[in-house]
Amino acid sequence: MQESGASETDGGTSKADLDIRAHHKKVQVRLAVASDPATPSEILEAMAADPSRAVKRALAARPDAPDGVLRALAQDADVKTRQSLVENPSCPADVLVTLIEDPHWSVRWSLPDHPAADAEVRRAICRSADEILRRLLAEKGGLDEETNSVLAGDPSPHVRACLAAHTNDPDILTALITDADPKVHVGATQNPITTTNQHRLLSNDKSATVRRAAVTSEKLPYDELQRLAHDRSVDVRWCLALWPTTPETVLRVLAEDPHPDVMAQARARLGENT
Secondary structure: OOOOOOOOOOOOOOHHHHHHHHOOOOHHHHHHHHHOOOOOHHHHHHHOOOOOHHHHHHHHHOOOOOHHHHHHHOOOOOHHHHHHHHHOOOOOHHHHHHHOOOOOHHHHOOHHHOOOOOHHHHHHHHHOOOHHHHHHHHOOOOOOHHHHHHHHOOOOHHHHHHHHHHOOOHHHHHHHHOOOOHHHHHHHHOOOOOOHHHHHHHHOOOOHHHHHHHHHOOOOOHHHHHHHOOOOOHHHHHHHHHOOOOOHHHHHHHOOOOOHHHHHHHHHHHHHHO
16 A cells, blocks of 8 residues: 555666556656666567557657657657757667658758768668758768768758868869759858868859859959949849948949949948948
């Protein structure tokens, strides 16, 4: 008989006691067992089929949960249980691979940041039909050579653009600067490892969108800014007049621009500087 004043969740820590409580009718009691560090693996594995979402979420969050428990919970219908799995730093790589096809975006999109996301997981993400998931992977620094190469050939220019903006591999960046899609070139203007010569190349891109992005990179030499003050695109010249780091001498050129919007913006900037 339970002692007066004792909680129903209190009990012995022997395997037999824990097993009895693991089948208790009250969720609170079973939840205490699922969270108890003394609960042996075989009981935790049996509890993966518990009808309570709270119990399964507690199991999914346990860093010491047996791999078999985590594999079973990867198929659970409760999205918060699966979210607990991807938040668990001990979740094994093969379970993460399973979750790449998870029906809920919040589970899938957490995978690139998981500490156990190894080369196998990255390869599976590269094969995923989820473009945003592939973009999130492309935004990760320090990717291995194989992953970089696969993402550099991704069918989506948005994925390649993310890689161009974030890769720390100079060879991959050089290849992406020659990509056929201007969105990828825009990404390259944002990468900290893009060299001065590469910025020069991008500032001469045939796409006005890329040339404008080159202005906003704040990495262009003075002579390139002078040249862009006469760019054929009004949008590029207006961006140059607007941008806070544009030198005053370039603003003076733009203050005589034939387009009234560019002229007005440059003169307004010059007025701020006086």
